[in-house]
Amino acid sequence: MAASLRFSHAQITPEVLLLTLGSDTTLRGHVRRVAPALLKLNLSHLEQVAQNHDGASADDEIRAKAPSNSGGERFLNTYAHDLTAQARAGEIDRIVGRDAELRQMVDILLRRRQNNPILLGEAGVGKTAVVEAFALMIADGRAPGSLADVTLYTLDMNLLQAGAGVKGEFERRLTGVLDEVRDSPTPIILFIDEAHSLIGAGGQTGQGDAANILKPALARGELRTIAATTWSEYKKHFEKDPALTRRFQSVKVDEPDIDTAVRMLRAIVTRFEEHHGIAIRESALRAAVELSARYLPERQLPDKAVSVIDTAAAAVRLSRDVDPEALQAHQIEAEHLRAELGRLRSEPPTAGAPREIARLTQELTRAEQAAEVIAAELAHHRALADAADEVAASGATDALTQLGTLEKQLQKAGGESPLVSRVVDAEAVAQVIGRWTGVPSGRLLRSQIAAVGTLADRIKTRVIGQDAAIETLSEAMRVARAGLNDARRPQGVFLMVGTSGVGKTETALALADELFGGPQGLTVINMSEFKEEHKVSLLMGSPPGYVGYGEGGVLTEAVRRRPYGVLLLDEIDKAHPGVQDIFYQVFDKGSLRDGEGRDVDFRNTTILMTANTGTDTLATLAEDPETMPDAHQIPDLLKPELLAQFKPAFLGRLTVVPFLPLDADTMGKIVDLQLGRIADRVTGRYQARTEVTPAARTRLAQAAQAGDAGARAIETMLSRDVLPRIADLFLNSVADGFVPRAIEIGVSADGAGFTVSALGKRRRLAS
Template sequence: MSTAQIKALLDKLNEHCLQALESAAAFAGMRGHFEVCIEHLVVKLLEKGEGDFDLILRHFDVNLDRLWQAMLDNLSRLRSGNRNKPSFSLQLLEWFERAWTISSLRDPQAQLRSGALLEALLDLAPRLPGTAWLSLEVVSRNLLQSHLAELIRFSVENPQLPSAAEAVVPSPATASVRSADTATPHLDAYTTDFTARAAKGAIDPVLGRNDEIRQIIDILTRRRKNNPILVGEPGVGKTAVVEGLALRIAENGVPDSLKKVRLVGLDLGLLQAGAGVKGEFEKRLKSVIEEIISSPTPIILFIDEAHTLIGAGGDAGQGDAANLLKPALARGELRTLAATTWSEYKKYFERDAALERRFQMVKVEEPSQDNAIVMLNGLKGHYQKHHGVLITDSAVEAAVSLSSRYINGRYLPDKAIDLLDTAAARICMGKAATPAEVDTAREHLTYIERRRKHLAEETAQGIPADVNLLADLQQQEEEARKQLTELEQRWQAERALVGRIQESRTGGKDALADLATLQRDLQELQKNSPLVQPEVDADTIARVVADWTGVPVGRMVKNDLANLLDFENTLSRRIIGQESAIHAIGQSIRCSKAGLRENQAPIGVFLLTGPSGVGKTETARAIADTLYGGERFMVTINMSEYQEAHSVSQLKGSPPGYVGYGEGGILTEAVRQRPYSVILLDEVEKAHPDVLNMFYQVFDRGFMRDGEGREIDFKNTVLIMTSNLGAETILDLCAPPEPVGEEEEPETPFAPPSHGALIEAARPALTAHFPAALLARMQIVPLRPLDRDTLRQIIAQKLDKVAQRLFDAHGIRMRCTPEVIDHLVGRCHTPESGARAVNTLIEQNLLPGISRSLLGFMVNEDMPQLMALEVGENGELECLFSDIVKEDEPQFAQAGAGG
């Protein structure tokens, strides 16, 4: 075919096909192909969309994504390496010729459309290589010819719709198909009418946001600058506030100027979909703006995630959507309600002063727990109806309180709603689905059965096997089968009771009389491990939180107030010999929890001072475990790393204009994500004074502003600082006086100093280092050096842990004599090092010898049952192993260990 003939053929293509062909040629050149093939053009026609080609294939349910991928697979097998301009393949030109023949028979004057290309492709497909064309077999040639005009009615190739921007494309993938014959086709196609949805009852009630809605109404009724922008963290309910406004408009609960207003939400995704050609996105957006301005009914445009306007449709600051909106916003012709997050507002809006000044900010803060409970109570009925289960008030309160404490990085009310929704879905599913406990028991039984069968098969085939293991597996199988049977029976019984309880709730007054009895029977049957539950309660919420976070259920449902009353006893089991310090901390925390302290201050601010190794850091861990449910709710910051003034930015985040701005600080981000936690500032005396100065406001008012200006709440934290200042004074004061010469022991025994005396003794050293104003905001808690009796208890506790690990790993019981503990106390009693000397002695002297012996037994496959720890004749510790164990031998036999 000559060049003139090719040019004449290409001139017959309409604008849509010509643009696709140009893109296909560029695509072939980019991939280094020598020819522009049919596959290149099909790929570009599919990517452009909205034309005859796309609409016809969608009508016949051809999977366009699969066809597009098949074309790319075909192209990947073509020869590449061409550095020149690719030529048109013979098959491509034949395709054009056949298509023009089909098109000219209908209308000789018309240009060649992609619909004719598709008809021609149906004829060529059987002769083309590969299986990619098989998907076109579903397209009926007869139906295509008889209904072509109807199929391409909304095509962008129609003369009355000169561009894709002015077309509304009917597509199964689109959520709503609108008609181009309406007065506002683009508005109907690319927006959602919130007021219409509110009038139909499709929007959930919005409670607790009256102030924000009033602010929006005030701004919208202005003559100028009547464009509110909602700014808040993700999940605080910005879109819900807009829905609340739509509900008020639908209920006529707004001023007269807003009663006839439509509130529509712009869908930027729909605006951008298929707008591959430059200028199409801008035309679509302009059409939407023009229809809003010219509408006889006033329209307010809501733009969610408004920061996506910047850079949408063009380069930021030039032809993007934000700049297309500015003129209409400046003239007051377009009332816009926008929403975005704080980080995006700072990143995009604050940098564009012209755009920022056209909006009036409305802050949407995270609701308080009380306010969040009100919000969830308003939604509770909708979730009960959806899931068909009862949601109790205690479940709502637990969803708010537990999500606030244990679910980090998200905000109320969103995380509480998700928690309530998940719990309701779980209860609904539990009516029919098998409980997880039953599934686990079945899997465990199946595993034991398979293992026993495999071992039995090996034995039958003459392969040596452990006879004891086979007998043990048979016993385990019987126990697992018995446990599974009991679980299944209890599951069926619980299901029956739950069914009767639900029937009695809907059966009138007579049925309600039996409700208490049924609930009591169910409680006795379930005890503390329910398989089926009749309603969503606080325990259900706690179990969902446990699955999400790993925090044990028992810690969440435990009564915090009762826990505080037993605070000293709980901590004394871990922190030995520091009763006065623990008592002082417990008193202070109880005062805060009882509401007798300033509400703005943290729960407690403690400065623990004393010698090394007496339990300062361990006290912080124990408080985190007791108050918040685990040591992972403790943030540890080594203050020796902040000895320079500029290191303040590491803790609270870099200010604007500095490297690291927007990334957050180590301390502020940790508290922002875990507001219920213990903050441990270790070795606080080593930090630079400027670093300590930023804690004045934290200690006094319970908040700190980070580098981005956000207010970080410390009110639910316990701040603990550790220091060695005054340690020498405390050591001297607690040390009994040594006798001089042959002086007899004094008649009056040595009395340890009181807690108040220790504070006064340590105060001069603390005052010399910390400013008086800062020290006054802390509660000084001195810790005593460890005496011999305390050390005996600590050593016994450490040996008990070693014995537990030995039994868990190898099934060996451990026994030690009182002389062993006396021997270890003698080697560890150095007040300057405290309990750290115990760890060092056990790790370096005791465990290596035990490990060597155990490895020898493991090699010989002859593991003993008992290890006795004794002091040998040479004064060193010895480990004696034997198989003689008494029936009542405890796991760790400690005779006369002193507790």
């Protein structure tokens, strides 16, 4: 404080430090204990040195940059940066696609009054780039009229506020900047980015409002500025101050369209090629813009496309310099196996040790061989890539032909999973999008397009007896994978109706496993928790002023975190009717605005809903297979019951998928499926075979058929009556040191329960 206010120094100098230590009563006590010799210094002499310092000390260079109330443009050089100088030095990338905004800004700057433009747009659309384009215009001598000799400075608000906690320091710095701008022999325009920080909370505790300092200078025309902020911050801060608002003229900076964004990337791509040492293809630019526009809706073009290109170039560079992940995985596995083998060989031998050592040795050999194969392929791929680099750098007349041949060889050698990438192409960009969002793209997308053709058959192996419903879902998924669905709407919206235990939830699980890589691709929301009207807002998040604001909604946050997957709204018929109104916009436009005003994108989500509506009608229709109507006619027969439960506008925006009651044959197949899963677990844990008597199979199927729980009754009976007996059998056997080679599941003598018995000889457990 003494250095700044008493002596107008930006830094703490040695003489000021010594003077403060000797004159402050609190500090003198500490100095007396630590360094009493310092108290003998002549304080008057130190004060004279501090006031009359002529810059002869070792920190002259720092002092020369320190702001002072006198001595030229020291404030401006400290707290602002010369954009025109950076433009002349070639430090600013060429800007394209903002000609209209640049012309509008220049028109405002040429006015006599209200000549302060403020750029308004969402984060990432390129507001700062418009100002940089103006700096390039000045540097190139293309600025019109009175703007030709202007110097453009950008005000660094962080530097201006840093260390200005003392009351008056912030105002002193800002006033010093304004004085130097006013007194400069050449006209100066200040660019203030994040201009909302000037209003209200522009200073920290003890500081004033910077906007009030700027208003007089702006009103008198002594200061010309270019401001930039977002729409939300402008509305929150600027519009509340009409006196400040009328001194600025807004310039709207919208997100560019696809073609304009591609041109913007094309203008700066050379800088990325030089930085990474990697060639970037034209196809990569368009892929970055198109894929980011579709799959990164929370960010704006061109910023998100630039991030994608930068990341893809870094990934390609990494593949040239670092061993691929597959090779590293085998090498790490081999290292762990060697360590485990070493530990086993150093321990006293046990009965099972030789078998375990043999197994580990076999796995080690397999891992080493796999690593050697990948290493050989990697060397071949890198040799092709290096040869292509040499041809590209040679400048030969037939270089393009040779380069094309080598790249085809590299692509053929790499196949679907290349170990080395030489250039950034559309495939590399698609992989980046896939890693960021989980969206299958590129080669992964092509494999899924091929797999979706057999989707129905694969789901039918898990969901038995619902072929018509599965075909309906699979057809919609094929349309979505082909890219022929409405891009404004979700991938699919289905209402699965039917009695409990017929496979609705299992269908959602199977769809997530087959298309989205496992259960992590499924988000389940139990809609029965939203029976009361006041809980409906929890889906979108509480509005401002309510408890829970800012914590996000159950529905919106789930989709925001995993926008690509299956969303299961379970038991939606039990939710409050007001819930249905929320989904109109989701089904029509593929988006939903949460409690904080942010739009959540549902376009890459497959929405499944379950309901028990129509249970009686479906049961009646299924009683006689001969009179069962066609699957496409059943939704019409269910319409009266559906309209009694759901609003017509809600039903009109989705596809009704009926799930029929399960007959005896279907129950028998489900019993076999569930018993097969138990047999797999027994084999994997105890290497024992599992057999089931026909009586036990029939007993399970009949019990499930007689109840109202459907196929769920089978799983309940197995968990309650069969698995405990299997567990007791094996636990008792393990205690004796032997386990059976096979077990049999049967029915008890009275027919009321199940039995589990051992078959054949027992096997001794390894020590």
